[in-house]
Amino acid sequence: MNMGSGGAVVGMRREDAVYEAVRLMYRGYSTSLAYIGGEANGARECVAAKNELRRLIDMLGVAGRSSTILVELSRIGLGVDEELAFRQLEELVREASVYGIAITIDAEKPNRTASVLDIYKRAASRYPGIGVTLRANSQDAEEELNEILPFSGRIRILEGEEGDTAAYLRLARRAIASGRLVSLAANDEAIRREARSVGLLAALNVEVELPYGTRSELLDEARTRGDRPRVILAYGGQAMV
Numbered sequence: 001m002n003m004g005s006g007g008a009v010v011g012m013r014r015e016d017a018v019y020e021a022v023r024l025m026y027r028g029y030s031t032s033l034a035y036i037g038g039e040a041n042g043a044r045e046c047v048a049a050k051n052e053l054r055r056l057i058d059m060l061g062v063a064g065r066s067s068t069i070l071v072e073l074s075r076i077g078l079g080v081d082e083e084l085a086f087r088q089l090e091e092l093v094r095e096a097s098v099y100g101i102a103i104t105i106d107a108e109k110p111n112r113t114a115s116v117l118d119i120y121k122r123a124a125s126r127y128p129g130i131g132v133t134l135r136a137n138s139q140d141a142e143e144e145l146n147e148i149l150p151f152s153g154r155i156r157i158l159e160g161e162e163g164d165t166a167a168y169l170r171l172a173r174r175a176i177a178s179g180r181l182v183s184l185a186a187n188d189e190a191i192r193r194e195a196r197s198v199g200l201l202a203a204l205n206v207e208v209e210l211p212y213g214t215r216s217e218l219l220d221e222a223r224t225r226g227d228r229p230r231v232i233l234a235y236g237g238q239a240m241v
Contacts, residue, residue: 008213009036010235014056017235018063020212025065029219030207030230032104032183033060034070037236039079046077050088052236054095061099068102068131068154070232073116078108086119093127104131104154104183110138117147124151133185134175135160136168145171149178156183156209165191169198176203183230185209201227 010016014035021031035053040046053071060067071092077085093103108116113135120132131154134144138160148155155175159168168191175182182205186192192208195201201208207228210219214231222229 008211010212010233012236014052014059014235017056017233018059018065020233021060021067022063022065024231024233025067028223030067030228032068032070032209032230032232034072034106034232034234035075035236036072036234037075039074040077041080043077043080043084046075046080046084046088049075050077050092053092057092057096057099057101061096061101066100066102068104068230069096070104070106070133072106072108073119074108074112078112078115078119082115082119086122089119089123090126093123093130097127097129102129102131102154103127104156105133106156107133107135107158110135113138113140113144117144120148121151124148124153128152131156131181131183133158134171136171137164141167141171142174145174149180152180154181154183156185159186159188159191165194169195169200172200172206176200176206179205182206183209185232187211196225196227201225 010020017033021033024031035056040049073085076088096103105120124130132148133156134141135158157172172184184195200206207230209232210229212231212233219229
Protein backbone atom coordinates (compact mmCIF):
# COMPACT_ATOMS: atom_id res chain seq x y z
CA MET A 1 0.00 0.00 0.00
CA ASN A 2 1.39 3.36 -1.01
CA MET A 3 0.60 5.60 1.92
CA GLY A 4 3.00 8.24 0.74
CA SER A 5 3.57 9.64 4.18
CA GLY A 6 4.45 6.29 5.71
CA GLY A 7 3.49 5.92 9.34
CA ALA A 8 2.32 3.16 11.65
CA VAL A 9 -0.32 0.54 10.93
CA VAL A 10 -3.42 1.02 13.09
CA GLY A 11 -3.91 -2.68 13.77
CA MET A 12 -4.97 -5.97 12.22
CA ARG A 13 -8.74 -5.48 12.33
CA ARG A 14 -11.09 -3.17 10.47
CA GLU A 15 -12.58 -2.24 13.85
CA ASP A 16 -9.24 -0.70 14.79
CA ALA A 17 -9.19 1.48 11.69
CA VAL A 18 -12.82 2.56 11.98
CA TYR A 19 -12.39 3.43 15.66
CA GLU A 20 -9.43 5.68 14.86
CA ALA A 21 -11.24 7.19 11.88
CA VAL A 22 -14.24 8.12 14.01
CA ARG A 23 -11.98 9.53 16.72
CA LEU A 24 -10.04 11.68 14.26
CA MET A 25 -13.09 12.83 12.33
CA TYR A 26 -14.73 13.82 15.62
CA ARG A 27 -11.74 16.14 16.07
CA GLY A 28 -12.33 17.57 12.62
CA TYR A 29 -9.74 15.68 10.56
CA SER A 30 -10.31 13.95 7.23
CA THR A 31 -9.22 10.33 6.96
CA SER A 32 -8.43 7.70 4.35
CA LEU A 33 -8.52 4.00 5.22
CA ALA A 34 -6.61 1.18 3.56
CA TYR A 35 -6.68 -2.60 3.94
CA ILE A 36 -3.08 -3.67 3.39
CA GLY A 37 -1.45 -6.99 2.58
CA GLY A 38 0.16 -8.95 -0.19
CA GLU A 39 -1.06 -9.29 -3.73
CA ALA A 40 -3.98 -11.67 -4.09
CA ASN A 41 -3.17 -15.03 -5.69
CA GLY A 42 -6.17 -16.52 -7.42
CA ALA A 43 -9.79 -15.48 -7.68
CA ARG A 44 -10.65 -16.76 -4.20
CA GLU A 45 -8.21 -14.38 -2.49
CA CYS A 46 -9.34 -11.52 -4.74
CA VAL A 47 -12.96 -12.00 -3.71
CA ALA A 48 -11.96 -12.35 -0.05
CA ALA A 49 -10.10 -9.02 -0.15
CA LYS A 50 -13.04 -7.36 -1.89
CA ASN A 51 -15.40 -8.71 0.76
CA GLU A 52 -13.18 -7.33 3.52
CA LEU A 53 -13.27 -3.92 1.86
CA ARG A 54 -17.06 -4.12 1.63
CA ARG A 55 -17.24 -4.87 5.34
CA LEU A 56 -14.97 -1.91 6.01
CA ILE A 57 -17.21 0.36 3.94
CA ASP A 58 -20.34 -0.89 5.69
CA MET A 59 -18.83 -0.52 9.16
CA LEU A 60 -17.65 2.99 8.42
CA GLY A 61 -21.00 3.87 6.89
CA VAL A 62 -22.98 2.52 9.83
CA ALA A 63 -20.75 4.60 12.11
CA GLY A 64 -22.15 7.59 10.24
CA ARG A 65 -18.79 8.87 9.06
CA SER A 66 -17.78 9.81 5.54
CA SER A 67 -14.22 9.02 4.54
CA THR A 68 -12.11 7.75 1.65
CA ILE A 69 -11.09 4.14 1.02
CA LEU A 70 -7.80 3.49 -0.77
CA VAL A 71 -8.03 0.40 -2.98
CA GLU A 72 -5.10 -1.55 -4.39
CA LEU A 73 -6.30 -3.18 -7.58
CA SER A 74 -3.71 -5.95 -7.15
CA ARG A 75 -5.60 -7.04 -4.04
CA ILE A 76 -8.89 -7.43 -5.89
CA GLY A 77 -7.76 -9.03 -9.13
CA LEU A 78 -5.39 -6.91 -11.22
CA GLY A 79 -2.72 -9.62 -11.37
CA VAL A 80 -5.25 -12.40 -11.91
CA ASP A 81 -7.88 -11.04 -14.28
CA GLU A 82 -8.31 -7.35 -15.10
CA GLU A 83 -12.00 -7.82 -15.78
CA LEU A 84 -12.40 -9.34 -12.31
CA ALA A 85 -10.58 -6.35 -10.82
CA PHE A 86 -12.89 -3.96 -12.65
CA ARG A 87 -16.08 -5.78 -11.61
CA GLN A 88 -14.98 -5.89 -7.99
CA LEU A 89 -14.01 -2.22 -8.06
CA GLU A 90 -17.47 -1.42 -9.43
CA GLU A 91 -19.07 -3.33 -6.57
CA LEU A 92 -17.02 -1.39 -4.01
CA VAL A 93 -17.80 1.97 -5.61
CA ARG A 94 -21.53 1.24 -5.64
CA GLU A 95 -21.47 0.12 -2.02
CA ALA A 96 -19.45 3.16 -0.95
CA SER A 97 -21.83 5.53 -2.72
CA VAL A 98 -24.65 4.39 -0.43
CA TYR A 99 -22.82 5.99 2.50
CA GLY A 100 -21.19 8.93 0.75
CA ILE A 101 -17.78 7.28 1.01
CA ALA A 102 -15.23 7.96 -1.74
CA ILE A 103 -12.97 5.39 -3.42
CA THR A 104 -9.45 6.25 -4.57
CA ILE A 105 -7.36 3.75 -6.53
CA ASP A 106 -3.87 3.37 -5.10
CA ALA A 107 -0.67 3.24 -7.17
CA GLU A 108 0.79 -0.09 -8.26
CA LYS A 109 4.16 -1.19 -9.62
CA PRO A 110 5.28 0.96 -12.57
CA ASN A 111 4.76 -1.88 -15.06
CA ARG A 112 1.08 -1.94 -14.11
CA THR A 113 0.39 1.78 -14.40
CA ALA A 114 -1.18 1.50 -17.85
CA SER A 115 -3.58 -1.20 -16.63
CA VAL A 116 -4.46 0.83 -13.53
CA LEU A 117 -5.22 3.91 -15.62
CA ASP A 118 -7.30 1.90 -18.10
CA ILE A 119 -9.44 0.53 -15.27
CA TYR A 120 -9.65 3.96 -13.66
CA LYS A 121 -10.82 5.67 -16.86
CA ARG A 122 -13.37 2.96 -17.50
CA ALA A 123 -14.71 3.23 -13.94
CA ALA A 124 -14.56 7.04 -13.81
CA SER A 125 -16.67 7.30 -16.95
CA ARG A 126 -19.45 5.55 -15.01
CA TYR A 127 -18.76 6.71 -11.45
CA PRO A 128 -17.52 10.32 -11.47
CA GLY A 129 -16.38 10.45 -7.84
CA ILE A 130 -13.68 7.79 -8.06
CA GLY A 131 -10.10 8.98 -7.56
CA VAL A 132 -6.69 7.75 -8.67
CA THR A 133 -3.05 7.91 -7.54
CA LEU A 134 -0.12 9.07 -9.68
CA ARG A 135 3.63 8.86 -9.06
CA ALA A 136 5.35 12.17 -9.66
CA ASN A 137 8.69 10.48 -10.43
CA SER A 138 7.27 8.41 -13.29
CA GLN A 139 8.83 9.26 -16.65
CA ASP A 140 5.32 9.41 -18.05
CA ALA A 141 3.74 11.31 -15.14
CA GLU A 142 2.80 14.35 -17.22
CA GLU A 143 1.15 12.22 -19.90
CA GLU A 144 -0.59 10.12 -17.26
CA LEU A 145 -2.01 13.30 -15.78
CA ASN A 146 -3.21 14.33 -19.25
CA GLU A 147 -5.04 11.00 -19.53
CA ILE A 148 -7.01 11.45 -16.32
CA LEU A 149 -7.72 15.19 -16.42
CA PRO A 150 -10.95 14.82 -18.44
CA PHE A 151 -12.46 12.87 -15.55
CA SER A 152 -13.36 13.93 -12.01
CA GLY A 153 -12.58 12.67 -8.52
CA ARG A 154 -9.51 13.01 -6.34
CA ILE A 155 -5.99 13.07 -7.80
CA ARG A 156 -3.55 11.66 -5.25
CA ILE A 157 0.12 12.37 -5.92
CA LEU A 158 2.97 10.24 -4.56
CA GLU A 159 6.56 11.39 -4.75
CA GLY A 160 7.94 7.94 -5.53
CA GLU A 161 11.14 6.38 -4.26
CA GLU A 162 13.42 8.99 -5.78
CA GLY A 163 11.98 12.27 -4.62
CA ASP A 164 12.29 15.10 -7.15
CA THR A 165 10.83 18.23 -5.61
CA ALA A 166 10.64 20.15 -8.88
CA ALA A 167 8.87 17.29 -10.71
CA TYR A 168 6.48 16.77 -7.80
CA LEU A 169 5.52 20.43 -7.58
CA ARG A 170 5.16 20.72 -11.35
CA LEU A 171 2.71 17.81 -11.46
CA ALA A 172 0.88 19.05 -8.36
CA ARG A 173 0.52 22.54 -9.82
CA ARG A 174 -1.06 21.20 -13.01
CA ALA A 175 -3.41 18.92 -11.08
CA ILE A 176 -4.47 21.75 -8.77
CA ALA A 177 -5.09 24.05 -11.73
CA SER A 178 -7.58 21.52 -13.10
CA GLY A 179 -9.89 22.29 -10.20
CA ARG A 180 -10.09 18.67 -9.07
CA LEU A 181 -9.47 17.72 -5.45
CA VAL A 182 -5.76 16.98 -5.00
CA SER A 183 -4.14 15.00 -2.18
CA LEU A 184 -0.42 15.62 -1.74
CA ALA A 185 0.99 12.32 -0.43
CA ALA A 186 4.67 13.16 -0.02
CA ASN A 187 6.74 11.60 2.77
CA ASP A 188 9.42 14.26 2.32
CA GLU A 189 8.74 17.20 4.61
CA ALA A 190 10.92 19.34 2.32
CA ILE A 191 8.39 18.84 -0.49
CA ARG A 192 5.54 19.86 1.78
CA ARG A 193 7.44 22.95 2.93
CA GLU A 194 8.22 23.95 -0.65
CA ALA A 195 4.61 23.37 -1.70
CA ARG A 196 3.56 25.66 1.12
CA SER A 197 6.14 28.31 0.29
CA VAL A 198 5.07 28.55 -3.37
CA GLY A 199 1.42 28.82 -2.37
CA LEU A 200 0.13 25.44 -3.54
CA LEU A 201 -1.32 24.57 -0.13
CA ALA A 202 -3.37 27.75 -0.14
CA ALA A 203 -5.56 26.38 -2.93
CA LEU A 204 -8.98 25.34 -1.68
CA ASN A 205 -8.88 22.04 -3.57
CA VAL A 206 -5.66 20.79 -1.92
CA GLU A 207 -5.20 18.54 1.09
CA VAL A 208 -2.03 17.14 2.65
CA GLU A 209 -1.74 13.50 3.67
CA LEU A 210 -0.13 12.81 7.03
CA PRO A 211 0.63 9.41 8.54
CA TYR A 212 -1.25 7.78 11.37
CA GLY A 213 0.82 8.40 14.47
CA THR A 214 1.50 12.06 13.70
CA ARG A 215 1.47 13.85 17.04
CA SER A 216 -1.72 15.73 17.87
CA GLU A 217 0.08 19.06 18.15
CA LEU A 218 1.55 18.64 14.65
CA LEU A 219 -1.88 17.88 13.23
CA ASP A 220 -3.26 20.92 14.99
CA GLU A 221 -0.40 23.07 13.68
CA ALA A 222 -1.06 21.87 10.13
CA ARG A 223 -4.73 22.72 10.44
CA THR A 224 -3.94 26.11 11.99
CA ARG A 225 -1.75 26.88 8.96
CA GLY A 226 -4.71 25.99 6.76
CA ASP A 227 -3.07 22.86 5.31
CA ARG A 228 -6.26 20.70 5.45
CA PRO A 229 -4.55 17.52 6.71
CA ARG A 230 -5.84 14.04 5.87
CA VAL A 231 -4.70 11.15 8.07
CA ILE A 232 -3.97 7.77 6.46
CA LEU A 233 -5.16 4.75 8.47
CA ALA A 234 -3.87 1.37 7.29
CA TYR A 235 -4.77 -1.97 8.85
CA GLY A 236 -4.65 -5.68 8.17
CA GLY A 237 -2.38 -8.21 6.60
CA GLN A 238 -3.17 -11.04 4.22
CA ALA A 239 -6.56 -11.48 2.58
CA MET A 240 -9.22 -12.89 4.86
CA VAL A 241 -10.61 -16.02 3.20
